[in-house]
Amino acid sequence: MHESCGVFGIFAPNEDVARLTFFALFALQHRGQESAGIATTNGKKLQVYAKMGLASQVFNEESLSQFNGHIAIGHNRYSTRGSSQIRNAQPIEVSKDSVSLAIAHNGNIVNAEHLHKQLSDQGYSFQTSSDTEVIANLILSSHEKDWVNRIKYAVRRLKGAYSMVILTNHTLFAVRDPLGVRPLCLGTINGGWAIASESCALDHIGADFVREVKPGEIISITENGIDSYQGEVGRRATCIFEYIYFARPDSIINGRLLYPARQAMGAGLAEEYPVDADLVMGVPDSATAAGVGYSIKSGIPLGEGLIKNRYVGRTFIEPDQRIRDLGVKLKFNPMPQILTDKRVVLVDDSIVRGTTTPQVVRLLKKAGAKEVHMRICAPPIRYPCFFGVDMATRWELIAAQKTIPEIRDFIGADSLGYLSIDGLIKAVALPRETFCLACFTGDYPIPVQLGMDKLALEAPP
């Protein structure tokens, strides 16, 4: 499963905003590893630099020193819509009639195709295949005089998930969709302001967390301070996968640190699927906290039998099967000295296509584990995501095609337990109505575009 993107923005006249944006992107690297980019303004013109690669590969002292200005935005991308190409790297700059903006977006616009066609018919040309350019052109197509009203015009037409930062010559904007699908938060830094996908990025650059950007809110930050405009709010639909996997466990979402929520998922799995075993392990790093929770609840000792090579990036750097197969071996090294003759409970965040889990089970068994009992924090994923998560089409989702006993056999585990939706809701300790659960239930919080819906739900020809 691929995450969508990480966004960051900063308005801080007393700081080196490009450098701080770089370090914030570094902290948000887990949200997207295909491309990274920064845009700044000095009040007169925008500067944008974006390339394929990790933030640390894209930027160095020389490229960072080229930026000047006091406002910046940044982006880490994983493509959800639009192919993985340099032209789709963000932030993107779009201009019309000598007016320019730069934009960085996390999410997915479900009516992007429709809007793209409308704007093309009006004479707007597109350089990229990403829906971010659709948003930018939609803002520029507004006849409103000021930026806030132009953004409001665009927001009224957008359907889907978007947490975004927008840069003009004088203003930093933060915008979150009415459902609040993707996270976005606000902080202060040395008399200035910062916006980030996750609070962990604020922590790393020494900013203080103030609050989350509210669903449907537009924040504008200028030299005169900060203003907030509350737009329409739909039903709340925070992506529950932010809690299970995407966001870092040291981030705060909906007022709650994620680490205890992940621990509670593990505890819930121990309640729902107890088993006699010698050792509990969480697949590092995304299921580490859940492993701790399972161990505490079950009383089975916690251990580490699988060491992660933290310098290879995530398994799914390249969306091709050969690299994925190699990825698990590159990523994990099992320790036979710890695993031999052990009955192991292995806690993981989710099973999507079911291509990685059998390899991990095989690694453990080859290293001597007598039994491997898989416990999964996410309920079975049976429906695709239309809100910025590149999961798979429905026919690729293993839980849409096989029963749970069939999946158990397929992955080679001795037992398999998925946390129930009720168990998951109990772990996150917020009302069920707060969340999007569509990839488990098929009940999408807004109607998904007919064509996309059909495409993703049908079997291949």
Ligand code: SF4
């Ligand atoms: S469908 Fe699943 S992954 Fe997509 S936003 Fe909803 S909960 Fe998140």
